[in-house]
Amino acid sequence: MQEQRIRLPELRKRVCSAEHAALWIEDGMTIGMSGFTRAGDAKVVPLAIAERAKTEHLKISLMTGASLGNDVDKTLTEAGAMSRRMPFQSDPTLRAAINRGEVMYVDQHLSETVEQLRTRQINAIDVAIIEAIAITETGAIIPTTSVGNSASFAILADQVIVEINLTQSLELEGLHDIFIPKHRPRREPVPIMSVSDRIGSTAISIPPEKIVAIVITQKSDSASTILPPDHDTAKIASHLVNFFKDEVRDGRLTNSLMPLQAGIGTIANAVMSGFIDSPFEHLTMYSEVLQDSTFDLFDAGKLDFASGSSITLSSQKSREVFNNIGKYKDRLILRPQEISNHPEVIRRLGLITINTALEADIYGNINSTHVLGTHMMNGIGGSGDFARNAYLSVFATKSIAKDGKISSIVPMVTHVDHTEHDVDIIVTEIGLADLRGLAPRERAQKIIQHCVAEPYKQMLFDYLAEAELRGGHTPHVLEKAYAWHTRYRETGTMSEVAGTLKAVA
Secondary structure, three states: OHHHHEOOHHHHHHEOOHHHHHOOOOOOOEEEEOOEOOEOOOOOHHHHHHHHHOOOOOOEEEEOOOOOOOOHHHHHHHOOOEEEEEOOOOOHHHHHHHHOOOOEEOOOOOOOHHHHHHOOOOOOOOEEEEEEEEEOOOOOEEEOOEOEOHHHHHHHOOEEEEEEEOOOOHHHOOOEOEOOOOOOOOOOOOOOOOOOOOOOEOOEOOOHHHEEEEEEEOOOOOOOOOOOOOHHHHHHHHHHHHHHHHHHHOOOOOOOOOOEEEOOOHHHHHHHHOOOOOOOOOEEEEOOEEOHHHHHHHHOOOEEEEEEOEEOOOHHHHHHHHOOHHHOHHHEEEOEHHHHOOHHHHHHHOOEEEEEOOEEEOOOOEEOOEEOOOEEOOOOOOHHHHHOOOOEEEEEOOOEEOOOOEEOEEOOOOOOOEOHHHOOEEEOOOOEEEOOOOOHHHHHHHHHHHHOOOOHHHHHHHHHHHHHHHOOOOOOOHHHOOHHHHHHHHHOOOOOOOOOOOOOO
16 A cells, blocks of 8 residues: 555655654744645644644644645644634634634735745745645655645645545546746746646655655545525526526627636535526536536536636535546646636636625625624635636625625625625625626616615615715715614614514515
8 A cells, every 4th residue: 555655665664643743843833734625634733733732832823725624723723723824714713713813814815825935925834734645756746635735835845744645546646737837027827728728747746855754644524514505595596597698698608608616605506506407518617616516517417627726525425526536537627726716817718706795785895704894704715816807707695694684785895805896796696786887876776776685675775875965986974884784783683674584585
């Protein structure tokens, strides 16, 4: 088994326990770990670091690709080992520590982290901890179910610890496409002209002497937490499908649309699933995370090719896919996230991007990260990379939350992640607002009319009427702009009408 998984003989003597490998980590270090949305994350060395932190002063700054599985963020936080975290997380325990100010969290566009590392704008990586299926004859690392930032972490780190995961099939070899951009200002274009283009190598090439420890593991990726489509998400998908039908009818799209990108989560996954029963075919995907819907579309004969940075699946779908990975392998690529999210490629390919909003305001500004403007939820992730450069930028949300006590469409968002300039379409279960070519006052009318549930629809029309009397290119009543949020904080509902509210689909 070692011969297959560790093909450079001199490295086999570096196999050790997770506890021994964790001794390479020192207080104050910056650690780069593999992992992108619960896929391909280091699983046992981080827990050994947490155990050390329980009995000695050991704090680290942690960089990853995106969120981690296997309770790694939770365990490190509870052990007091985490001082700084970037660029994305989704763990409730870590989130609470961030919002208490105990962990310094840097919320970044996912395409930017390694760019800043490469030019030494942020602290250098001391040790990289990378999950792999194997190490090649030259000492190159073959990743598992994600690439994320792993390649650049391994290249830029002083030392590398490799976790070889025996639960991950060697059939994954050849799935990855590792391409590292050159340094600015004489960087060449990223030569991706279609979703299926391969431009790099299948493994992460580093000097083998940098690998100081190899740990053998048998822990699986954490399963995705997405929920099945429901009535509201099905309505959102239906509105989008009908919109794309009109775009095809009017000659702006063909029946294969443009390459699709979908954010992580229940709503985005459900929207993508809606394409299964649509008239569209020969679809392609250029995205970050390949979710259950990606493989449902493959199986339905709708999707021809998918490029991403990780594969994150539910338990059942994971068994179906990874037990038959050969069925999909020639139609998949996993890339570094700075390439999956690269603005140049997104703009060139003309992506249709579908991401999720926590809240939107009447002019189309999007808050995707902060509750009541102050408390971090997860992070911006890659949505900004995609929205700013898309052919069509779509944001989806249910019109209400908390049984109608919260409207997802408000007079003014309490935190802006995506300005109105980067938002083409807003869609809820109520309807779809096409904002292209509209001035702010026109955008407001369309969003309120098509996307908002009662009684919030009338409340927003009343707000807009009062704001327009005051004038301005983007009219507001400043002393009332956040009244809905303060009302919710004080009374438990944004509505001026007492009682539980339900959207009318």
